Amino acid sequence: MHKFINMKKYKYLISRRITQIAILFLFFAGNAFGWKILRGNLSSAKAFDAVPLSDPFAVLQLTSTGTVLAQDAILGSIIILVFYAVIGGRIFCGWVCPVNMVTDAANKLRKILGMDKQQRAMEIARGVRYWVIGLSLALSAVLGVAAFEWISPIGALHRGIIYGMGFGWAFVAVVFLFDLFAVKNGFCGHVCPLGGFYALAGRFGFLRVGYNKDKCTLCMKCTDICPEKQVLHMVGKQSGAVLSGECINCGRCVEVCNDDAVNFRNIYSN
Amino acid sequence: MQGRGRPARMMTETTIGRDDPAPANRTNMMPERRDFLIKTVKSLGLATAGGLEWSGFIEEGKSAPLVLRPPGAVPEKQFIASCIKCGMCVEACPYDALILAKPEDDKPIGTPYFTARTSPCRMCKDIPCVPPCPSGALDKTLVSEKGENGALVLNINLAKMGLAVIDRETCIAYSGIQCDACYRACPLIDKAITVEYTRIERTGKHAMLAPAVHSNACTGCGVCEKACVTQKASIFILPRELAMGKSSIRYVKGWESRDEERLKDVKEDVKTKTPRSGQSPVDYLNQEEF
Known part of the structure; x- marks a missing residue:
């Protein structure tokens, strides 16, 4: 009985972990075993060899460089944007993004180490992420590349898991250490422009x-x-x-x- | 501009307010205003600092020029502005030649490239890496030609991934040894690489079978670089913009029947203009000094 209640207390957490890992695994299997359910990665993908899917924020950054992207990327970004906008909230962040597992782990460790009880070492505003959106788009326009995609720990992590990590783990470690030692929920809750983007997109979902x-x-x-x-x-x-x-x-x-x-x-x- | 103008105006107001002897203003209005002002300046400052650091990092990665892209890649500058880093070309490559750049690879991060010496492009007839590209960074039309019924047909021989360059000082064929590894390996043998037969002047009686690359046919696949027997390849692929020069449109090869046709599309004035070119040659001959 005790066990059963415990499971119920974690039903969303467990479902989220299953979803996050399953999506990553399907992408991984697409590359490693040639499965056709999901190919590509979270930046852009093809589902069942038919439906294009693209990260709308990445497409927005590429577009702000002045590039006219091919049809698949545009269509894919609209599909994803509509999907998350209809459901609502930052369902991407909670259920899909692999960095969520990293920052949740940092958060858990904070709790175990009792760091939450101490004074925060650093405080930053929740609205920083919206500044970072603006900065991402401005830098993309000036430098001619998708600026956030260039430094994104999200990209480094899912690309790394699917195609080989290399030194990309450092990008992820920075996020983990930042969340652990600097600001609670620092990356996902304050800085990440993709989170900010989905916060704006998911405002009116059901x-x-x-x-x-x-x-x-x-x-x-x-x-x-x-x-x-x-x-x-x-x-x-x-x-x-x-x-x-x-x-x-x-x-x-x-x-x-x-x-x-x-x-x-x-x-x-x- | 609007956002930057406002705080500046408010700054003067605050400064005036501080000197203002009337205390009512200060207690009610100023702390909030000053707070807002400081926060705005702080945000702008941090955004600038972050933006500079961020763009420095990007510029450094962008400036790595030695990168070989998959077939059908649009020019490099356009490529990094449109590649979404999904890796579907990498997935499609049956030889696993394509790799998505990791941070330590010294290439624009997350973009596809290949290393000719380790795993060159095998020039698949159906070019599986190009059609999956969702963003247009790999453009099918660059590796297609018109077929019999007018439809575009993929042709890998049109790819321009790079250009093979030979170091004659280290190439053993140029030292007189009969090596034709690159020539035999070349998928476009006798078109992209030919062997020039000459006499070795040093001995006066031996033949030299020297390989030569032809840029009009070479796709830059890198199979020659992989095949090269010297310790470090003496034939290697460079991006075409690094490996090739460019002569002005003025130089028309009169002995090539169609070369002059290039001039038809030229809109700019290609005539030479120097202080002397205004005069006619006859004037020049009539000048005193002559």
């Missing part, structure tokens, strides 16, 4: 976390576990849904709530 004040006992476990605490500003104040696009839809708040006060819901239906 699948959001809903909060019910009547059931809430103010234990605040949800805000403790949340990597984007600011989105749960309504907890203890009023019922309602998380409307900020910055929520990564990871569902940790839903899992930790013992009072059934936090749940996923379709905000467009009653």
